[in-house]
Amino acid sequence: MANVVSDGAAISRTRTAPERAEAALDMLTAAPASPDLLRRVLEQALVFAGAVFAGVYTPGDDPAQLCLTESAGLPRTLYGLRDSYPAAGGSPVAEAHRTGRPRWLRPEDLAGCPEARRTPAADFFMAVLPLGPADGGALLAVSERSGGFGADDRACLDLIVRAIAVPVPSASGEPGELPADAFSLAMDSGRVEVGDGILRLFGLTRDVFDGRVETLLALTVPEDLPALMSVVEADHMSIGDRELEFRILQPSGAPRWLRLRGRLVPGGEGHAARLVGTVADASTLRSDVTDVARVQRLAAALATAGTVKDVGQAVVAALRGPLQADRIALAELENDRLVVTVLDPPEPEAWPEVWRTEWRTEWPDAPVRDMPTLAAALREGRSRIWPAGTPLEPALADVGPGALAVLPLPAGGRMAGACLIGWDRPRDFGPDERALLTACAGLTGQALLRAHAFDAEHELVGMLQRTLLPRRLPRLPGAVAVARYLPTTAGLEVGGDWYDVIPLADNHVALVIGDVQGHNAGAATLMGQMRTALRAYAAEGHTPDVVVAHANRLLLDMETDLFATCAYVDVDMEEGTAWCVRAGHLQPVLRHPDGTAEIVQAEGGPPLGVLDQADFPMTPLRLQPGTVIALTTDGLVESPGVDIDAGMDRLAAELAAADPAHLGLVADALLTGAHRGDDVALLLVRYDGMAVRPLRETWTVWRVPQAVGHARRFTRRTLRTWGVSPDTVDAALLVVSELVTNALVHTNGQVRLDLSLVNHRLRLAVADASPRSPVKPTSIGWEATGGRGILLVEAVSAAWGTVPVSGGKQVWADLVPGG
Numbered sequence: 001m002a003n004v005v006s007d008g009a010a011i012s013r014t015r016t017a018p019e020r021a022e023a024a025l026d027m028l029t030a031a032p033a034s035p036d037l038l039r040r041v042l043e044q045a046l047v048f049a050g051a052v053f054a055g056v057y058t059p060g061d062d063p064a065q066l067c068l069t070e071s072a073g074l075p076r077t078l079y080g081l082r083d084s085y086p087a088a089g090g091s092p093v094a095e096a097h098r099t100g101r102p103r104w105l106r107p108e109d110l111a112g113c114p115e116a117r118r119t120p121a122a123d124f125f126m127a128v129l130p131l132g133p134a135d136g137g138a139l140l141a142v143s144e145r146s147g148g149f150g151a152d153d154r155a156c157l158d159l160i161v162r163a164i165a166v167p168v169p170s171a172s173g174e175p176g177e178l179p180a181d182a183f184s185l186a187m188d189s190g191r192v193e194v195g196d197g198i199l200r201l202f203g204l205t206r207d208v209f210d211g212r213v214e215t216l217l218a219l220t221v222p223e224d225l226p227a228l229m230s231v232v233e234a235d236h237m238s239i240g241d242r243e244l245e246f247r248i249l250q251p252s253g254a255p256r257w258l259r260l261r262g263r264l265v266p267g268g269e270g271h272a273a274r275l276v277g278t279v280a281d282a283s284t285l286r287s288d289v290t291d292v293a294r295v296q297r298l299a300a301a302l303a304t305a306g307t308v309k310d311v312g313q314a315v316v317a318a319l320r321g322p323l324q325a326d327r328i329a330l331a332e333l334e335n336d337r338l339v340v341t342v343l344d345p346p347e348p349e350a351w352p353e354v355w356r357t358e359w360r361t362e363w364p365d366a367p368v369r370d371m372p373t374l375a376a377a378l379r380e381g382r383s384r385i386w387p388a389g390t391p392l393e394p395a396l397a398d399v400g401p402g403a404l405a406v407l408p409l410p411a412g413g414r415m416a417g418a419c420l421i422g423w424d425r426p427r428d429f430g431p432d433e434r435a436l437l438t439a440c441a442g443l444t445g446q447a448l449l450r451a452h453a454f455d456a457e458h459e460l461v462g463m464l465q466r467t468l469l470p471r472r473l474p475r476l477p478g479a480v481a482v483a484r485y486l487p488t489t490a491g492l493e494v495g496g497d498w499y500d501v502i503p504l505a506d507n508h509v510a511l512v513i514g515d516v517q518g519h520n521a522g523a524a525t526l527m528g529q530m531r532t533a534l535r536a537y538a539a540e541g542h543t544p545d546v547v548v549a550h551a552n553r554l555l556l557d558m559e560t561d562l563f564a565t566c567a568y569v570d571v572d573m574e575e576g577t578a579w580c581v582r583a584g585h586l587q588p589v590l591r592h593p594d595g596t597a598e599i600v601q602a603e604g605g606p607p608l609g610v611l612d613q614a615d616f617p618m619t620p621l622r623l624q625p626g627t628v629i630a631l632t633t634d635g636l637v638e639s640p641g642v643d644i645d646a647g648m649d650r651l652a653a654e655l656a657a658a659d660p661a662h663l664g665l666v667a668d669a670l671l672t673g674a675h676r677g678d679d680v681a682l683l684l685v686r687y688d689g690m691a692v693r694p695l696r697e698t699w700t701v702w703r704v705p706q707a708v709g710h711a712r713r714f715t716r717r718t719l720r721t722w723g724v725s726p727d728t729v730d731a732a733l734l735v736v737s738e739l740v741t742n743a744l745v746h747t748n749g750q751v752r753l754d755l756s757l758v759n760h761r762l763r764l765a766v767a768d769a770s771p772r773s774p775v776k777p778t779s780i781g782w783e784a785t786g787g788r789g790i791l792l793v794e795a796v797s798a799a800w801g802t803v804p805v806s807g808g809k810q811v812w813a814d815l816v817p818g819g
Contacts, residue, residue: 018155021048025163041163042072046349049149049156051141052124053079056164057093058137060084066093066137079124079142092128093138100134102127106148125149129161139164185213185275187264192216198279201258202248221247221255227427228260244324245282257282302447308332311447312342315419319440320344327351327399327422332448333378333415352398371395377406378415383438388426396420403427407437409445416445473501476509478573478690482663484671486635486680496523496564497633497681498531502538505803505810506756507573507694510538510547513631513683514566514585526562530555530608534568541805544570544581548605548616552583555609563609567631571623573690578621578629583608586634586644589652593626597656599648625689628660635678636670660686694758695722701740701751701766711740711753715764722757728817731796732764735813738789739766742774742811749808761798765812773802773809 024044028037038056045054055071068076068083076083085091092103092113105113107123125148131137139161143149149157178184180197192213199209202219209215220228224246244262247255262277302314312330320328327350331338343351373392377384385405386392396404400422407419419441473481483499496516503509512534516523533554537547548568555564565585571578580588580600584607588600602619623629630651637647651670658666667684674680699714701707715736719729736753743751749769756763776790793800793813800813 017048017152018159021156021159024048025159029163038070038164039072041160042070043347043349044163045139045141045157045160046073047347049141049153049160050143050145051127051149051153051157052144053081053140053142054160055081055140056131056137057085057097057140058131059087059135063087066097069137073142079126081140081142092126093140096128096130096138097136098134100130100132100136102129104149104154127154127157129157131161131164179278181278181280183275183277183279187273187275190214194279201256201279201281203251219248221249302443308341308448308451311444311451312344314447315440315444316342316344319421319437323421324423324427325421326402326424327420329399329420330417330444330448331420332417338374338418352395374406374418374420378408378418381408381410381415383407383434383441385434385437400424405437407441407444409441409448411445411449416448419444469498470500474503476501476503476573476685477507479509479571479685479687480663481511481683481685482667483684484667484680484682486671486674496527496562497635497679498527499631499681499683500531500535501683501685502535504538504570505541505805506696507690507758509571509573509685510534510544511569511571511629511631511683511685512566513633513681514564515633515679515681516564517562523562526555526558526560526564529558530564530566534566538570539804540807543618544568544579545616545618548581548583548608549614552608552611552614552616556612558609560609563607565607569621569629569631571629571685571687573687574693576623576625576687576689578623579618580621581605581616581618583616584610586632586637586648588621589630589632589648589655590621590623591628591630591655591658591660593624595656597652599652623687625687626660627687628655628663628666629685629687630655630670631683633679633681635680636674636682638678692759694756697755699753699755701744701753703744703751707744707751708737708740711736714753715755718755719762724757724762725817728762728815731815732762734796735764735793735815736766738793739764739811739813742766742789743768746770746772746774747808754810760817762815762817763812764815765810767805767808767810769808771804771807771809774811 021044024047025041028040028044042054042056045051051073053071053073053076055076056069057066058069059065060067064087066085066087068081085093087094087097090113092105095101096103103126105126105128107125110124110126123144125143125145127139127141127143127149129139129141131139139157141149141157143153178193178195180195183192183194183198185192190213191211193211194209194216196206199206202216204215217225217228227244228246244260245257246260247257250256258279259282260277260279262275264273264275302311315330316328319325328342328344329340329351330342331340333339371393373396383405386400386403388402390397390404392404396406399420402423402425404423405421407421408415409417409419421437469485470483473483481501483501485497485499496518498512498514498516500512501509502512512531514527514530514534516527516530530551534547534551537550542550548566551566564583566583567585567588568581568583569578569588580602582602582604584604587602590598590600592598600619600621603617605616606614632651634644637651638644639647654670655666658669660666663684663686667682670682671680697714697718699711701711704710712733715732716729719732724732740751740753743766747768747770752767754763754765754767756765774790776794796815797813798816800811802809802811804810
C-alpha cells in the first residue's frame with residue numbers, strides 16, 4: 001500500500017514516551033474487555049518505561065498475602081522476586097501496599113532489603129507503585145538501564161498504574177457460591193468444585209460427582225486429553241489466562257465440544273495455587289467445527305487477498321485464534337534473507353533479539369543463515385513442529401518457548417517464504433492440527449506469490465503517481481498543513497488525484513486539490529500538467545477566479561477528452577480571510593475552534609475543460625485561529641452503496657470529533673476505512689494566525705522629474721516611523737534609489753514601491769509592467785556609465801530576486817537590521 005505523506009511542522013514534533021504510552025493505554029482500555037487486558041497493560045511498561053519485568057501484586061483470598069496476579073517480561077526468578085509477599089512484611093511491595101507511597105530503589109537500596117531479592121543475576125533498579133491510596137496492591141517494575149527509571153519512565157509507570165483494573169478475587173469455592181459455568185481446581189490435591197451447568201455438560205449430577213478432576217478427565221476424548229492435561233497440571237501452567245477447546249464423550253452421537261477458559265491464581269505462602277475459570281458449550285460458538293472448514297475459510301480469504309499485507313492478515317485471522325498462538329510471523333524468501341511482511345503482535349519487544357537488531361524499516365529482515373534449523377526446514381520443504389524444551393537457536397526458540405511450528409510456503413516450484421507460529425506455553429499437536437498447518441502452508445505460498453507480483457506492479461504505479469505529487473509541504477506562516485494520498489487497490493491503473501500548497505506573496509497561501517477524470521497514464525500526465533499550471537498562474541499574483549479560469553482555458557486548448565475538477569482556496573494568513581473557488585469539485589469542510597464542523601456552501605463553476613465561457617465565482621471565508629480546512633477528493637466520501645452527501649456528512653462529523661492539535665493523526669483517522677475502489681487525496685490545514693503581523697506601506701511612483709526623490713522621502717519617513725535603525729535606513733534609501741531608477745528608465749507604465757517589515761526583516765520591492773528581469777553584469781570596465789545598480793543592491797542586501805506579477809515583475813531586496 002503506497003501512502004504519500006506530506007506533513008507540516010506539527011507532525012515533525014516527536015511525541016514523548018508518556019504521550020505515546022497514554023495513547024496506547026487509551027486504546028487498550030477503550031477496547032472491549034479481554035482476558036489478557038492486564039498483561040497487555042503491563043507490557044506497556046516494557047515498551048515505554050524501559051522495564052525488563054513488570055508485575056502486579058494484589059491481596060488474594062487471604063488478605064495477609066500479596067500475590068503476583070499477572071506479569072510481563074523476563075522471568076521474575078532472575079531478580080529473586082517471589083510469587084507472594086506477606087502484607088505485613090518489610091518488602092517494598094508490602095510497604096507500598098500499606099502506605100500508598102511509591103518506592104524507587106537503587107541496587108544499593110535493594111541490598112538492604114532481605115525480602116526484595118535473592119541472588120539476582122545482575123544489578124538492577126526497582127520501582128514499586130501503589131495501586132491506589134493504600135491496601136490496593138502494588139505494581140512492581142524492574143529496569144537494568146544505567147541510572148534506572150528516568151523522569152519519562154516514571155511518568156509512564158504512573159499512567160500504567162492508573163490504567164490497571166485490579167482483579168477481583170475469585171469466589172471462595174463453595175459449591176453454592178460458584179456460578180453455573182465456573183470451576184475452581186486445587187492444583188495440589190486435584191479436588192475441583194464446579195457449578196451445576198458444568199455438571200450438566202458432562203452428564204453428571206451433584207449427588208454422583210465425587211469432586212475429583214480425574215472423574216471429569218475420564219469423560220474426555222483420548223486425543224484431546226494431552227492438551228487438557230497441559231492446562232490442569234501445575235508444572236505446565238504459568239500465571240495468566242488460558243483458553244482451550246476439547247471434546248467429551250456422549251452416550252450417543254458425536255462428541256461434544258467444550259471451551260475452557262482458565263487462570264492460575266497463586267495461593268501465597270502456605271496455600272496451594274488454584275486454577276479458576278469457566279467451561280461452556282462450544283458447539284454453538286464454533287463457526288469452524290472441523291479443520292476442513294478452517295481450510296476452506298482460509299482459501300476463501302486468500303482468494304480475495306490482493307496484496308502481501310492482505311495475505312498476512314488472512315493467515316493471522318485463520319490461525320492465531322483457533323490455535324491459541326502467541327506469535328505469528330509471515331516472511332517472504334528473497335535470496336538468503338527472510339523479508340518479514342507480517343508480525344503479530346507487531347511490537348519489536350515481543351520478538352527475539354536477532355529480529356530487533358535486524359529492524360530496518362517498517363518490517364525487519366533476518367538472514368536465514370542465522371537460523372540453521374529454519375534453513376533446513378526450508379530445504380526439506382515440509383512443516384516442522386518442535387515442542388517445549390527442544391534445543392533451537394535463540395532466534396527461533398524465543399519465538400515459541402512452549403512450542404514452535406515452521407511452515408515452509410511452496411509456490412511455483414520454489415519456496416515463496418515461511419510462516420512461524422509460536423506458543424509461550426507447552427502445547428501438543430494432534431494429527432488434525434498438523435494436517436491443518438500443512439494445508440494452510442500450501443494455500444498461503446500460492447497466495448503469497450500472486451500478491452508479491454501484484455504488489456510489485458502496484459508499487460511501480462504508485463511510484464509514477466508520487467513523482468507527480470509534492471514531495472513535502474512547505475512550512476507556512478501561521479498555519480500547519482498535512483496531506484495524504486492513497487492509490488486505489490482495485491487494479492493497477494494510476495489515478496489523477498492531486499493536491500498542492502503554494503506559498504504566495506504578502507503571506508498568502510493557495511490550497512489546491514483536484515481530480516482528473518479517469519485512471520490511466522493520460523490522466524496522471526494531465527494531472528501533472530494541471531498542477532504545474534495552477535502553481536504558475538498563482539505565482540503570477542492573479543486572483544483565485546482568474547487562476548482557475550486560466551487553468552480552464554489551458555485544458556480546453558490541450559484538446560483532450562478528459563476534464564478535471566478542482567477546489568482552490570487563497571488564504572490571507574495575516575487577516576484570517578480566504579477566497580474559495582470551486583470547479584465542479586467537492587465543497588471544503590471547516591472545523592471551527594469550538595469543535596463544530598461546517599460543509600461550506602461555496603458557489604461553484606463547471607469542471608475544467610468543459611465550457612469555453614465559464615464563470616468561477618469566489619466565496620469568502622472567515623477563519624478564526626484554530627480553524628481546520630479540509631479538502632478531499634470523492635474517493636474518501638463516495639463508494640458503492642454510500643451517497644456522496646452522506647459521505648460528506650460523515651467526514652464533517654469525524655472532523656468535528658477529532659483533536660486538531662495533532663493534524664497528522666487526524667488525517668490518518670479520516671482515512672481509516674476509506675473505500676479503496678478509487679484514489680483518495682486529502683489536504684488538511686490548521687490556521688493558527690500569525691504571531692507577528694507585518695508592517696506594510698505602499699507608494700505609487702509617478703513619472704515626474706523628482707520621482708526618485710519622492711520615493712526616498714516616503715521610505716525615510718516610513719522607516720523612521722517603524723523605528724528602523726539609521727544605518728539600515730541609509731542602506732534602504734540606496735536600494736530604493738537604484739530599483740526605482742531602473743524601473744523608470746527601462747520600463748513603461750505604472751511603478752509601485754512596497755515596504756514591509758516582519759520579524760526584523762525589511763523587504764523593499766518595486767513592481768513594474770515589464771516582464772524582463774534585471775541582469776547582473778558579469779564585469780564592468782572603468783569607462784562604463786551604467787550597470788552598477790544591481791551590484792550595489794546585491795552588496796548591501798541580505799538577499800534579492802525577482803518574481804512575475806500580473807504580466808510584469810517585482811524586484812525585491814531584503815535587509816536585516818544589524819545583520
